[in-house]
Amino acid sequence: MDLWRPALAIVTAAVVFLNEFSCSFGDVVTLDVKHKFAGQPRNLTAMKAHDLRRHGRLLSTVDIDIPLGGDGYPTGAGLYFAKLLIGNPIEEYHVQVDTGSDLLWLNCAGCDKCPKESNLGIELKLYDPKKSSSSSLVYCKDEFCSTAHDGKLKNCKSERQCEYYVVYGDGTGNGGYFVKDSVQLQQVTGNLQTAPTNGTIVFGCGNKRSGDLSTSSEAVNGIIGFGQANSSVISQLAASGKVKKKFAHCLDNVDGGGIFTIGEVVEPQIKNKAPMLPKQSHYKIKTKEVEIGDTIIKLATSFFGRTDENAAIIDSGTTLSYLPTRIYELLVEKITSGKQFEVEKIEGQFSCFKYENNVDDEFPVVKFHFKNSLVLSVYPHDYLFKYRDDMRCIGWQDNGSKKDEEDLILLGDLALSNKLVIYDIENQSIGWTDYNCTTNVKVKDAQTGTEYTVGAHLISSATSFTVEGILILLPILTHLLHFSL
Numbered sequence: 001m002d003l004w005r006p007a008l009a010i011v012t013a014a015v016v017f018l019n020e021f022s023c024s025f026g027d028v029v030t031l032d033v034k035h036k037f038a039g040q041p042r043n044l045t046a047m048k049a050h051d052l053r054r055h056g057r058l059l060s061t062v063d064i065d066i067p068l069g070g071d072g073y074p075t076g077a078g079l080y081f082a083k084l085l086i087g088n089p090i091e092e093y094h095v096q097v098d099t100g101s102d103l104l105w106l107n108c109a110g111c112d113k114c115p116k117e118s119n120l121g122i123e124l125k126l127y128d129p130k131k132s133s134s135s136s137l138v139y140c141k142d143e144f145c146s147t148a149h150d151g152k153l154k155n156c157k158s159e160r161q162c163e164y165y166v167v168y169g170d171g172t173g174n175g176g177y178f179v180k181d182s183v184q185l186q187q188v189t190g191n192l193q194t195a196p197t198n199g200t201i202v203f204g205c206g207n208k209r210s211g212d213l214s215t216s217s218e219a220v221n222g223i224i225g226f227g228q229a230n231s232s233v234i235s236q237l238a239a240s241g242k243v244k245k246k247f248a249h250c251l252d253n254v255d256g257g258g259i260f261t262i263g264e265v266v267e268p269q270i271k272n273k274a275p276m277l278p279k280q281s282h283y284k285i286k287t288k289e290v291e292i293g294d295t296i297i298k299l300a301t302s303f304f305g306r307t308d309e310n311a312a313i314i315d316s317g318t319t320l321s322y323l324p325t326r327i328y329e330l331l332v333e334k335i336t337s338g339k340q341f342e343v344e345k346i347e348g349q350f351s352c353f354k355y356e357n358n359v360d361d362e363f364p365v366v367k368f369h370f371k372n373s374l375v376l377s378v379y380p381h382d383y384l385f386k387y388r389d390d391m392r393c394i395g396w397q398d399n400g401s402k403k404d405e406e407d408l409i410l411l412g413d414l415a416l417s418n419k420l421v422i423y424d425i426e427n428q429s430i431g432w433t434d435y436n437c438t439t440n441v442k443v444k445d446a447q448t449g450t451e452y453t454v455g456a457h458l459i460s461s462a463t464s465f466t467v468e469g470i471l472i473l474l475p476i477l478t479h480l481l482h483f484s485l
Helices: 044-054 143-148 233-239 325-336
Strands: 032-034 081-086 091-098 104-107 163-167 173-190 193-210 222-225 246-251 258-262 264-267 273-275 284-292 295-298 311-314 321-323 344-346 350-354 366-370 375-378 384-388 391-394 396-398 409-411 419-424 429-434 440-444 451-455 458-460 466-468 470-472
Touching: 091 104, 143 173, 163 193, 173 451, 193 233, 246 264, 258 440, 258 451, 273 284, 284 325, 295 325, 321 325, 325 350, 325 396
Parallel strands: 091 222, 104 193, 258 470, 311 409, 321 396
Antiparallel strands: 032 081, 081 091, 081 173, 104 222, 163 173, 173 193, 246 258, 246 419, 264 440, 273 429, 284 295, 284 311, 284 366, 321 409, 344 350, 350 391, 366 375, 384 391, 419 429, 440 451, 458 466
């Protein structure tokens, strides 16, 4: 079974929302986002388990500004969560931001295993559609439901609600039924300026949970997925004709936070973009070679043994990055051979060593080469994270625990941080450039041609942990989640 696919994946969340969605957006919208592990020390094993869980499952337009908090540092926050304002009267919910899945779901009234408190310093509450005057149920006869479940449902009766169940690779899951309700987002109205705007979205009302999703250590009110499927929030907004299916993020792994926004980024300009591989459930682009210092590994078809796997998954929702065993072993050898230190295992799986000097002076830059001369450079200060002041750990991980997935490359925050990454879903391309994620970008209003500045935000959690906010062009990483009745 694939490390990055759900243990049970019957149908992907592909849904047509043209008749289900309404919106009154202007140009740009923001969403308060904080880091999921803000204010508490990270357990490396728990962080890696989270990665595996996530990947066990995958005009007149508006620009949307999503302020983010948190960071992608393995010993820091490692995840991001956002504040959503939903319903009438408006209630505040904190949801994990997941660009590797599609569905937005909230813990709902009647949940049998939902945690009542969180170690993240946030208030947990259950969404109750009966208490929102703007909510309505989605039934199995609705177009949304039939498309979500890949066709007309059997035994569908007019009064039957449209149900879902999300299963992750480690067996954790969430289930319930779909509802429609109003959501308030932040529209960009000028340089570093936003204003609230309302829309209507379809999302999951989860009243069944299992596994680690029921614990309080990582508890949030739900998950918001920004995948390509029609069920994602970005696709719902795009189906209304109010946003473009383009987004970008810039994740700062130094101070935390960064930029995350929906719309067309015009500054800085991205010169090189690689085409997305078609008909994929992830954001996947073809990898030509991997360069480790002075060693170049050509990724011919024979290297992977299959015709479609010389590619990398680009996923900002994953903390670490995962390599085929052969590349991983060569990289570790390049990092550790001939060095005057001893490698020790931390928590049984992370290779660490004592090192107090500048890592960029001693260790190799890792470069991934893609089509159209697109290159992703990952520097030693990115992939060698501090475990203690005098201890560095290798952030690259071996993905070879499953034979059929041992050749996949998964590039998460470790590789994507300190870069402006742009996802052009409309034209099916991805590009990036090294960038200072504490600065600003410019987005273009497709209606007027006006360019607006969007900057990084400062968001603090209820704990003492504070980070720079992240502005995001709504990320549309392909869904790794699947759900079914």
